[in-house]
Amino acid sequence: MNKELSLSYMILKKVILDKSYVSIELNKALQKNPNVNTALVTKIVYGVLEKDITLEYFVECNVNKMPKPEILILLKMVGYVSKTINSIPTFALVNEVVNLAKKEDKYASGFVNAVSKKLISSQIVLPSKKDKIKYLSVKNNYPEWVIKELLKSHDEKFVEDLVSVNLTTLTHIRVNRSLISAREFKIKLELFEIKYEPSLYDYTMYVDYAKLLKVRDLDKLYVVQGLPSIITCNVLGAIEGKVLDTCSAPGGKAIFLAENKNLDIFACDIHGHRLDLIKKYAKNYDVTNIHFCLQDGTKFNPAWENNFDYVLCDVPCSNLGVSRKKPDVFLNKTLNDAKMLSGIQYQILENSARYVKSGGILQYSTCTIIDIENKCVIEKFLKNHKDFELTEIKVPNLNVSNESGLCTFYPNLTHTEGFFIGRLKKK
Numbered sequence: 571m572n573k574e575l576s577l578s579y580m581i582l583k584k585v586i587l588d589k590s591y592v593s594i595e596l597n598k599a600l601q602k603n604p605n606v607n608t609a610l611v612t613k614i615v616y617g618v619l620e621k622d623i624t625l626e627y628f629v630e631c632n633v634n635k636m637p638k639p640e641i642l643i644l645l646k647m648v649g650y651v652s653k654t655i656n657s658i659p660t661f662a663l664v665n666e667v668v669n670l671a672k673k674e675d676k677y678a679s680g681f682v683n684a685v686s687k688k689l690i691s692s693q694i695v696l697p698s699k700k701d702k703i704k705y706l707s708v709k710n711n712y713p714e715w716v717i718k719e720l721l722k723s724h725d726e727k728f729v730e731d732l733v734s735v736n737l738t739t740l741t742h743i744r745v746n747r748s749l750i751s752a753r754e755f756k757i758k759l760e761l762f763e764i765k766y767e768p769s770l771y772d773y774t775m776y777v778d779y780a781k782l783l784k785v786r787d788l789d790k791l792y793v794v795q796g797l798p799s800i801i802t803c804n805v806l807g808a809i810e811g812k813v814l815d816t817c818s819a820p821g822g823k824a825i826f827l828a829e830n831k832n833l834d835i836f837a838c839d840i841h842g843h844r845l846d847l848i849k850k851y852a853k854n855y856d857v858t859n860i861h862f863c864l865q866d867g868t869k870f871n872p873a874w875e876n877n878f879d880y881v882l883c884d885v886p887c888s889n890l891g892v893s894r895k896k897p898d899v900f901l902n903k904t905l906n907d908a909k910m911l912s913g914i915q916y917q918i919l920e921n922s923a924r925y926v927k928s929g930g931i932l933q934y935s936t937c938t939i940i941d942i943e944n945k946c947v948i949e950k951f952l953k954n955h956k957d958f959e960l961t962e963i964k965v966p967n968l969n970v971s972n973e974s975g976l977c978t979f980y981p982n983l984t985h986t987e988g989f990f991i992g993r994l995k996k997k
């Protein structure tokens with residue numbers, strides 16, 4: 571029995587069929603099975619998820635009828651492992667998936683055996699370029715519906731660049747300047763021979779995270795945070811006063827904003843267990859200028875009416891902008907989900923507008939790149955709220971797409987994850 575294959579299958583089933591988070595399932599499974607080859611299981615699980623759409627097409631080309639979801643996962647594993655992992659011999663691979671298939675369905679073993687052999691002996695042939703959407707989707711492992719959405723507002727060349735962009739494998743971090751200066755932190759990185767590359771600010775950088783994690787002395791001196799997430803806090807421009815962060819868990823932005831002790835921050839979330847994450851985060855970093863509130867951003871809290879200088883709506887979204895870092899983002903997501911999210915996003919923005927003082931700022935952000943969750947939400951809001959106007963956003967030294975104050979971070983232009991910011995001022 572190949573333990574790595576069976577464990578990978580169990581994790582993939584939880585992620586693909588039960589919609590669990592890959593990082594959580596992987597950690598749980600690896601902790602319970604300390605004797606397996608961790609690197610191999612991680613490679614198989616992430617590899618299959620990163621190529622999910624391409625592998626599904628590969629299987630589709632080699633069967634007459636698509637199998638049930640459990641069997642499809644096994645065949646995707648065969649497709650992935652046979653093309654990329656030399657340490658598992660093909661006979662062991664076929665044996666193991668046939669055994670796993672038998673447990674799912676006693677009649678499936680012959681089918682799995684035959685299709686696995688076909689997958690092993692053939693190569694992935696991309697769809698014809700004439701079917702542009704399918705071709706881009708299979709080639710770049712990008713959902714067709716997202717490509718169609720992008721094509722509504724961009725030309726083909728732009729969409730092709732966007733879906734095929736490769737981002738750095740280094741991790742973006744921010745120095746915790748409450749404890750150490752950026753200069754001193756860089757000296758420590760050099761001392762421990764940790765490779766880093768510069769990013770937009772002197773206190774942000776891209777690092778070799780696996781190496782950094784091993785140096786416990788540096789633990790509290792930095793936080794992992796994407797560059798757009800840092801930029802959105804800086805763009806908010808909060809120098810002093812009260813800040814409401816309506817959707818704040820796990821707390822990346824609230825904790826960064828709290829570095830400025832002149833700010834009084836109210837960090838909210840609809841989920842108690844997620845609010846606990848910020849509490850823990852704040853405790854870890856000795857942050858005291860944050861109040862924690864369990865609050866649904868779509869429901870009005872009269873005590874907060876016209877009460878805040880700055881209101882940040884970093885709303886729940888389809889996360890399409892972070893697909894390169896989180897390969898499970900595309901799974902089981904449809905255009906309808908994005909439409910449903912845009913309804914919630916609008917409700918949060920509209921309700922939050924009531925908390926902004928006259929002259930105050932209402933800032934909307936997402937980590938997605940499609941208009942229905944970004945530009946369209948803001949446009950609808952502005953149509954219904956003449957007391958708000960867009961303000962200009964300046965992001966120097968980064969090729970952000972700036973359309974009359976609406977900033978989209980397209981990964982092919984910014985080389986960051988995808989993101990969106992709209993900054994509104996109450997008249």
Ligand SMILES: C[S@@+](CC[C@H](N)C(=O)[O-])C[C@H]1O[C@@H](n2cnc3c(N)ncnc32)[C@H](O)[C@@H]1O
Pocket residue numbers: 799816817818819820821822823824838839840841844865866867868884885886887918
């Ligand atoms: C994109 S995340 C926020 C990330 C956070 N701002 C940060 O920087 O770490 C969206 C958050 O919104 C929360 N959320 C979802 N629906 C909500 C609602 N109706 N009201 C308030 N929070 C909500 C989710 O629980 C999630 O924690």
